[in-house]
Amino acid sequence: xxAPEQAKGAQDIDHRADLYSLGTSLYHLLTGRPPFQGSxxxxxxxxVIAEVPQDPRxxxxxxxxVVAAVIHHAMxxxxxxxxx
Numbered sequence: 001x002x003a004p005e006q007a008k009g010a011q012d013i014d015h016r017a018d019l020y021s022l023g024t025s026l027y028h029l030l031t032g033r034p035p036f037q038g039s040x041x042x043x044x045x046x047x048v049i050a051e052v053p054q055d056p057r058x059x060x061x062x063x064x065x066v067v068a069a070v071i072h073h074a075m076x077x078x079x080x081x082x083x084x
Contacts (some may be wrong), residue, residue, distance in 0.1 A: 016079040023074025031059035
């Protein structure tokens with residue numbers, strides 16, 4: 001899964017892009033679907049940059065609030081606000 005900074009074409013990609021990808025992988029694993037869906041890679045890339053995914057607890061009612069918070073934190077749009 002591509003992090004927002006990668007979708008924007010940033011040249012200084014670091015480990016925080018991997019943390020974003022981990023968050024999206026957890027989202028998909030625990031909800032059964034990717035956080036962003038669309039009819040083209042361009043539309044999905046736009047969502048990655050500009051939209052907040054649906055709360056994973058709406059898709060998996062048994063998910064704990066703590067797990068949802070970890071996913072949200074890992075998927076922050078601003079990489080400086082993700083886990084370091």
